[in-house]
Amino acid sequence: MLQTYRDLFCEIFEIEEDELDSATPDTLDTWDSLHHMNLIAALEDEFDIEFEPEDVMEIVSFQSGMEVLKKYGVNF
Template sequence: MENNLQNYIDVFCECFDVNKEEAKNLKYQDIDSWDSVGHMGLVAALEDMFHIEFEADDIIDLSSFAKGIEILEKYNIKMS
């Protein structure tokens, strides 16, 4: 079984060119690459990784690494 949490971390690392520890503490606009364009890239990468389509409210609410975990769990993506 694939590790969803590791996949989630990997998406953040790839999208924003950060390491694992940096990814876990990220919040929207903490770094230059997480701007509106970077945000949509992250959303697209997460949708591809987990085979889901976010609702508009969830795209807006995705404001941090931690919040993203909450949102994914809403879509029955277990983060363990």
């Protein structure tokens, strides 16, 4: 599941895996509201979950996305 999350994150934000640890809205030009919502939709589809609005806002990095997904039973 971790690889799936990595692949989605990299595809949506158009980055390489080695950029994941530093990926935030402040460090990626591609991280805008549209790409953020594309990530949310892709994660919901892939992992068959529905995020609460506060969890959507909590995803502000690759790592925070993992933490939010764990709350929904996605194990890495």
